[in-house]
Amino acid sequence: MDIDIVSVFPEYFDVLNLSLLGKAQEHGLLSIQAHDLRTWTHDVHHSVDDTPIGGGAGMVMKPEVWSQCLDALLGIPDDVQTPKRVAPADNDAEAAAAVSDAASTQQCQTLDPAPGTTIIFPNPSAPLFTQQDAQELSRQHRLIFGCGRYEGYDARIPAHYAAAGYDFREYSIGDYVLNGGEVAVSVMVEAITRLLPGFMGNPDSIVEESYTGSQALLEYKQYTRPAEWRGQTVPDILRSGDHAKVDRFRRDEALVRTANIRPDLIEQLRIADLDKADRKL
Ligand code: SAM
Numbered sequence: 001m002d003i004d005i006v007s008v009f010p011e012y013f014d015v016l017n018l019s020l021l022g023k024a025q026e027h028g029l030l031s032i033q034a035h036d037l038r039t040w041t042h043d044v045h046h047s048v049d050d051t052p053i054g055g056g057a058g059m060v061m062k063p064e065v066w067s068q069c070l071d072a073l074l075g076i077p078d079d080v081q082t083p084k085r086v087a088p089a090d091n092d093a094e095a096a097a098a099v100s101d102a103a104s105t106q107q108c109q110t111l112d113p114a115p116g117t118t119i120i121f122p123n124p125s126a127p128l129f130t131q132q133d134a135q136e137l138s139r140q141h142r143l144i145f146g147c148g149r150y151e152g153y154d155a156r157i158p159a160h161y162a163a164a165g166y167d168f169r170e171y172s173i174g175d176y177v178l179n180g181g182e183v184a185v186s187v188m189v190e191a192i193t194r195l196l197p198g199f200m201g202n203p204d205s206i207v208e209e210s211y212t213g214s215q216a217l218l219e220y221k222q223y224t225r226p227a228e229w230r231g232q233t234v235p236d237i238l239r240s241g242d243h244a245k246v247d248r249f250r251r252d253e254a255l256v257r258t259a260n261i262r263p264d265l266i267e268q269l270r271i272a273d274l275d276k277a278d279r280k281l
Pocket of ligand 1: 121123124152171173176180182184
């Protein structure tokens with residue numbers, strides 16, 4: 001898998017060379033390249049932002065800088081970079097109309113979306129990134145991440161690339177606001193890449209995990225030696241050597257824990273996913 005990450009702080013991603021992600025890169029399982037968005041600026045100040053149209057606090061990332069960067073990474077030649085400029089819109093409806101006009105022009109039809117490539121921009125106002133998304137994205141060949149800063153990026157960027165046929169996604173990593181997309185991208189990169197075949201030394205490590213599989217539950221509690229520690233003992237059944245009983249104990253614990261902490265996940269279970277013992281709980 002090839003991963004490109006664009007940010008005004010590309011140094012943020014030096015940490016991705018550590019630990020398992022670093023080893024996976026050394027072994028050629030994936031490549032991660034961080035790019036400085038300011039490479040695609042042409043003014044002396046290397047500005048990537050401008051004031052919000054319609055007023056308000058803060059700055060918004062400019063569409064032209066992002067489109068030059070994304071077009072370059074996607075291998076779209078200069079003469080078909082499209083649309084060169086969509087007129088600034090005064091409201092959402094005008095912006096949507098401008099994008100749809102642009103999409104219907106011959107300019108957009110000249111783009112040739114690369115299969116297996118997904119562009120991802122983190123955004124707190126987007127749908128929540130889940131383990132299912134991580135699983136789906138781990139099957140892609142190439143991921144291009146764009147990190148927002150300030151008040152975010154011009155809303156026409158995702159609309160443009162989606163209209164041109166690219167798989168462009170926006171995800172939130174939680175109901176809170178970060179300073180920038182760098183941490184959110186690090187979270188998504190880690191969640192996706194650990195699912196790549198060969199990434200984990202023991203592939204079983206990612207089979208029985210929270211949010212994983214058709215029955216997405218929270219994982220049961222884990223213990224290691226010593227069996228007794230500071231007055232607390234590991235449940236006897238886990239030391240019984242009876243695998244069927246251990247499995248049942250863990251399943252019950254996962255169900256109860258999920259019902260207490262994430263009842264929404266229990267509601268998503270289908271009745272067919274539950275066995276007789278589950279239903280007694
Ligand atoms: N004005 C935006 C809002 O209220 O929704 C917040 C912008 S935030 C300060 C700047 C950038 O950080 C965003 O464009 C996004 O890339 C990133 N970001 C912040 N919180 C995030 C979250 N919970 N999930 C994903 N990305 C986030």
